[in-house]
Amino acid sequence: MMKTEDAVGHVLCHDITQIIRGVTKGPVFRKGHVIAEEDIPVLLSVGKDHVYIWEKDDTLFHEDEAAAILRDICMGAHMHGSAPKEGKIELIADCNGVLTIRRDGLKAVNSLGEMMIATRHGGFPVHKGDKLAGTRIIPLVIKKDKMAAAQEAAGPDPLLDVHPFGQKKAGVVTTGNEVFHGRIEDTFTPVIESKLAEYGAVMAMHTTLADDPAAITAAIQDMLDKGMD
Structure with a gap:
């Protein structure tokens, strides 16, 4: 007191x-x-x-001090951490991209007890502002050697990374006699274009062909020759 x-x-x-x-x-x-x-x-x-x-103890970290260590264990490229609150920190994406997670390191840290890291699934797209992970120190104070063990268990590289989407140039070859001859409207190419746009890609070339394998092959090769990704 x-x-x-x-x-x-x-x-x-x-x-x-x-x-x-x-x-x-x-x-x-x-x-x-x-x-x-x-x-x-x-x-x-x-x-x-x-x-x-x-009372301060040289062998112990306060939960917020330890949470910052857990944040640094997790935080890779293109993300930032929230301010610590009651031993909790969230990691938030700084850009659109693909989230990757080193699952072995994550499991090793979560197996230590008195701390936890909850993440999204790796290998999926994320958007700027998305919450990627939440970290938590469970007791009010935690042994410094326990946090050192967490750093060792995680290894030298961050557990999480966001890999930004690069802008790709796409070539789209729409096929089908019914579309080529104007018997029906092509409603699917716009769907492809919008799906590409979700990942920052642009439909830079497009052609519509009949069901002619040689012509389709030639069109694809021409698009590759002209720099389509």
Whole structure:
């Protein structure tokens, strides 16, 4: 226990409830909060002349300090982490691309206990602003050697990466006698074009041909020769 005015920089070991009739009733500060100078008047206003704090220990990390380590274990290219809150950090995509995950490292870290990393499935497209993973330190404090073990288990490279889509030039050959001779409308090429656009690709060349294998082969080869991806 220590005087509230002396508690700046220390970590609360309990929730602090604020009740303002008709306005709010709930925690104004939660267990694990690091007390700042501007928090002192608020604590005094809710009758907390003294608070219980976690005493610093050189062998332990506070949950938010440890969460930052877990974030760094995970965070690869083209993503950023949220601010730590109660031992939790989220990773968010900075661009559109494909998410990859080193599953062996992820499993090794999650097997240690007292911490967890939950991710999307790797190998799928993600968009800028998508949440890729959530990390969590479970206790309020955790042994420093436990976090060192997590770093070792994960290995030297980040567990997650986002690989941005490069703009590809696509050539599309639409086939079918019924479309070539105008018997029906071609409604499928626009679908292909929109699906390509989802990944940043453009339909740079397009032709419609009858069911003539030689002509189709020649058209494909011509598109490749002209630089289509």
